[in-house]
Amino acid sequence: MYKLSGVTKNYHKGRETVAALRGVDLVVEDGEWLAVQGPTGHGKSTLLQILGGLDRPSAGIVEFDGRDLAQLREAEVTNVRARDIGFVFQTFNLIPTLSALENVETALVPLRVSADARRQRATMALEAVGLGDRLPHVPGELSGGQQQRVAIARALVKEPKVLLADEPTGNLDEDTRDEIIGLLETMWRERGLTMVLVTHDSSIARRAQRIGVMKNGRLGFKQSRQGPVVRPAQVQAGPARVPEGTGLEPPDLPSLDELEDSGLPDLEDDGSEPADTVTFD
Ligand SMILES: Nc1ncnc2c1ncn2[C@@H]1O[C@H](COP(=O)(O)OP(=O)(O)OP(=O)(O)O)[C@@H](O)[C@H]1O
Numbered sequence: 620m621y622k623l624s625g626v627t628k629n630y631h632k633g634r635e636t637v638a639a640l641r642g643v644d645l646v647v648e649d650g651e652w653l654a655v656q657g658p659t660g661h662g663k664s665t666l667l668q669i670l671g672g673l674d675r676p677s678a679g680i681v682e683f684d685g686r687d688l689a690q691l692r693e694a695e696v697t698n699v700r701a702r703d704i705g706f707v708f709q710t711f712n713l714i715p716t717l718s719a720l721e722n723v724e725t726a727l728v729p730l731r732v733s734a735d736a737r738r739q740r741a742t743m744a745l746e747a748v749g750l751g752d753r754l755p756h757v758p759g760e761l762s763g764g765q766q767q768r769v770a771i772a773r774a775l776v777k778e779p780k781v782l783l784a785d786e787p788t789g790n791l792d793e794d795t796r797d798e799i800i801g802l803l804e805t806m807w808r809e810r811g812l813t814m815v816l817v818t819h820d821s822s823i824a825r826r827a828q829r830i831g832v833m834k835n836g837r838l839g840f841k842q843s844r845q846g847p848v849v850r851p852a853q854v855q856a857g858p859a860r861v862p863e864g865t866g867l868e869p870p871d872l873p874s875l876d877e878l879e880d881s882g883l884p885d886l887e888d889d890g891s892e893p894a895d896t897v898t899f900d
């Protein structure tokens with residue numbers, strides 16, 4: 620699924636340069652579950668953002684399904700992200716004014732999915748995470764664990780190839796943490812996902828097939844839990860034009876209709892050259 624070679628990432632702050640990644644080599648097999656641990660500030664989130672096409676490396680190759688994300692035009696990366704990559708974050712990143720159902724639907728807005736099909740798929744995704752009875756509730760009316768379930772439904776409703784999760788249980792109590800990890804594990808198994816999960820929690824990391832450790836921007840490996848990597852059937856993915864809610868939505872709070880009618884750019888071909896960095900404002 621992924622093949623990274625010599626990936627470096629430098630952040631520039633004034634005259635200072637922070638080397639967040641220093642030559643990361645990594646192969647993630649189709650259907651693998653990789654956990655990534657490591658001390659704070661050592662490059663875990665940076666690695667995840669580069670895997671997700673949310674940021675570009677300063678140097679190196681980030682092959683995803685045979686294509687180097689680092690070389691693709693921004694519109695193409697956006698396409699890949701919208702279609703093939705689901706994100707789950709520590710802070711859930713739901714839109715507070717939208718219901719659970721609408722939050723999940725936002726992931727399908729950029730895809731060519733009719734309103735009816737969107738509603739149906741979002742309903743099924745919420746049922747799959749055990750929230751079939753909470754469709755009209757806004758995030759403020761849901762517990763932390765329930766909000767994270769909505770975020771998981773939003774990440775998975777488009778049937779991505781990859782799920783990238785950055786500390787998905789960091790804001791949850793222990794019981795809820797176990798529930799959410801159990802849910803992610805079930806989804807991983809049943810849906811043939813490739814999963815990369817960043818966590819500080821060793822009890823979670825141990826459940827993965829392989830544990831990577833980021834230290835000073837370098838990636839090492841700890842242990843392998845079980846035998847050969849499971850290679851589940853490929854999931855289906857529809858065509859895409861623009862990204863889903865990756866958690867990086869602008870702070871203003873659109874309605875679902877506004878999202879639909881917002882004149883989202885046509886990203887099939889904008890003729891632009893690759894940018895050095897991807898910026899999200
Ligand atoms: N946008 C940015 N601009 C400048 N420096 C950054 C930026 N993002 C990350 N960094 C720096 O890069 C390094 C790695 O950050 P990163 O967020 O990847 O760490 P992390 O391992 O995810 O940490 P944590 O466990 O606290 O989430 C840190 O020194 C951080 O300050």
Ligand SMILES: [Mg+2]
Pocket residue numbers: 663664665785
């Ligand atoms: Mg982080």
